[in-house]
Amino acid sequence: MTHGTPFFIQLRREIAQRGGIFNAHLHLDRSGTLEETQALIGDEGMSHLSLTKKHGLIPLIHASDVYDVSSLGRRVGYFLDLMEQAGTTRADTLVDVTADRVGLTALQKFLELKHERRDRFDLRLGAYTPMGFMDAEPERWEVFAEGARLGDFIASLPERDDQALYPDCIGFAENCRRMLRLSHELGKPAHIHVDQKNDPAEDHTEIVIGLIDELGRGGSRLDQDPPRPRRGRGRQRARTARLSEPIRSGKAPGSDQSYPYRSKSRA
Ligand SMILES: [Zn+2]
Numbered sequence: 001m002t003h004g005t006p007f008f009i010q011l012r013r014e015i016a017q018r019g020g021i022f023n024a025h026l027h028l029d030r031s032g033t034l035e036e037t038q039a040l041i042g043d044e045g046m047s048h049l050s051l052t053k054k055h056g057l058i059p060l061i062h063a064s065d066v067y068d069v070s071s072l073g074r075r076v077g078y079f080l081d082l083m084e085q086a087g088t089t090r091a092d093t094l095v096d097v098t099a100d101r102v103g104l105t106a107l108q109k110f111l112e113l114k115h116e117r118r119d120r121f122d123l124r125l126g127a128y129t130p131m132g133f134m135d136a137e138p139e140r141w142e143v144f145a146e147g148a149r150l151g152d153f154i155a156s157l158p159e160r161d162d163q164a165l166y167p168d169c170i171g172f173a174e175n176c177r178r179m180l181r182l183s184h185e186l187g188k189p190a191h192i193h194v195d196q197k198n199d200p201a202e203d204h205t206e207i208v209i210g211l212i213d214e215l216g217r218g219g220s221r222l223d224q225d226p227p228r229p230r231r232g233r234g235r236q237r238a239r240t241a242r243l244s245e246p247i248r249s250g251k252a253p254g255s256d257q258s259y260p261y262r263s264k265s266r267a
Helices: 006-017 034-044 052-063 069-083 107-116 139-150 172-186 204-216 234-241
Strands: 021-026 086-098 124-127 153-156 190-192
Touching: 021 034, 034 052, 052 124, 069 086, 069 107, 086 107, 107 124, 107 139, 124 139, 153 172, 172 204
Parallel strands: 021 086, 086 124, 124 153, 153 190
Antiparallel strands: none
16 A cells, blocks of 8 residues: 555644644553563464463563663654654653552653653553552552652553452452542543453443442442442443433532543543
8 A cells, every 4th residue: 555645645734733642542652562561471372362471471571671771762752753744743652650660660761751752752652550459468559659649640450350350359349449639639630441351241440430320429339339220221221321410410429620531422
């Protein structure tokens, strides 16, 4: 396929007139690490890995050379250059902030890259951990919360805390509660990964909506697990009915601060 055709020429012009390409969800700290990841996996192959095995790879990748700060800076700089050449003007990327050797080092490197390009490229950073939280290891939360204060948004992977898979972790719903509270406290948007198994029975989106609803009603019920919505038509009605007044109004209860979560249909 050639990109020099009249269609692509016009497409590029139209995109540029509208301010350029916005890439809204990236994991740029993993860019350019496929070779090292495949070497860690061996013959098994990426596409056959279970979710838990994929989660288990992260500490090994963090321990490898690719997360050395100089190597990270080179990798990410290369891909940022490519994105700029393609007409991207804004990119929102998650950055691992974890209680292993990575700590805040990757985020600090990204803050440098953001500063260097600030006149021509809007790079927004979200503190993220794909390694879960454990009450027995409070430093996991502490380093993440510190990263959240440095970044532009926060991001979470609640299934990595699901106690069905990881009994020592804080739980799916508790991960969401902590993220929503921190997002609200800092006034920063949140990216929450949900329903990633391509399984039609998954209802993580509905659980998160339920938690947002409960937070919007004052937060007293956030200490309980949210009820599961019904299936079928009733499920749709339940989803609509659970959008409470405080969220529609865009205000957190008892606060003058704008509430950062809204239903897409009402945004
Ligand atoms: Zn993601």
